[in-house]
Amino acid sequence: MIYPIVAFGDPVLKARAKDIPADFPAADLQQIVQDMYDTMYHAHGVGLAAPQVGKGIRLFVIDSEPMMDEDEDGNPIIEEPTAGPVKRAFINPQMVSETGEEWGFEEGCLSIPGVREMVYRHETIVIRYEDEQRQTHEETFSGMTARVIQHEYDHLEGVLFTDKISGFKKQLIKGKLARISKGDVNADYRMRFAGQGRR
Structure with missing residues (x-):
């Protein structure tokens, strides 16, 4: 099932x-995990958190492969072992640590189509989570995969990437965000708007 x-x-x-x-x-x-993968791929996303499909539970899925730089043969360029592409479901995740130099990247979000802003995040994270068999893991991730995980983890904390930009930038996109919330948006996937049901 593909959710709005x-x-x-x-x-x-x-x-x-x-x-x-x-x-x-x-x-x-x-x-739910399978439906979230299907929904994420349908919307051409690299991560999707349960709140983005209207479920207030601590679960997100990622597939960071589309974010990887590739060499001439189309293989991902991996600078260190934990920086490679990852496809995984994270259940009840807890961020253990965020370390390393913060680096900027222009992020977007399926819940905020058409808006991209520079967000600074730590290079390396340690996260504890359960897999789909409810087994607990604690793993280290870095690079682009760490960024995708941090973005989705923020969703579980009620934080959007637009919360991490400067007050000046927030003012610049305020009108666009207001239009999105009212359903005035151009997205190639179904969306659900507060107080308006589905579209």
Whole structure:
């Protein structure tokens, strides 16, 4: 099932997501994860958090391969082992640490189509999470994959990438954000707007 993407302005995007309990039915969780992958790929995203499909639970999926630089043969250029592409579901994640020099990259978000801004994030992260079999892992990621994870993790904390830009930049995009929240948006995937149902 492909979900509509929740647009900027919906309260679910600003609320801290809740942990998925241990007794949550495994088959239901597997289905949600698969549906989120399908929705992410349909919208040409590299990450998708559950609040973006209207579910206030601590879950996100990523596939950072499209973000990787490639060599002449089309293979990803990987500068260090933890910087390579990753496809994974993160259940009940907890950020353990964010280290290294902060670096800037122009980010966008499926919930805020047509808006891209420079965001600075740490180079390396350590994150603890459960996989789809509810096994706990603690892993280190760096580079672009770390950035994608940080962006999606922020969604679970009720933080959007637009919250991380300067006050001046926020003023410049204020009108555009207001239009998105009202449904005045051009996206090639279905969206859901606060108070308006689906489109």
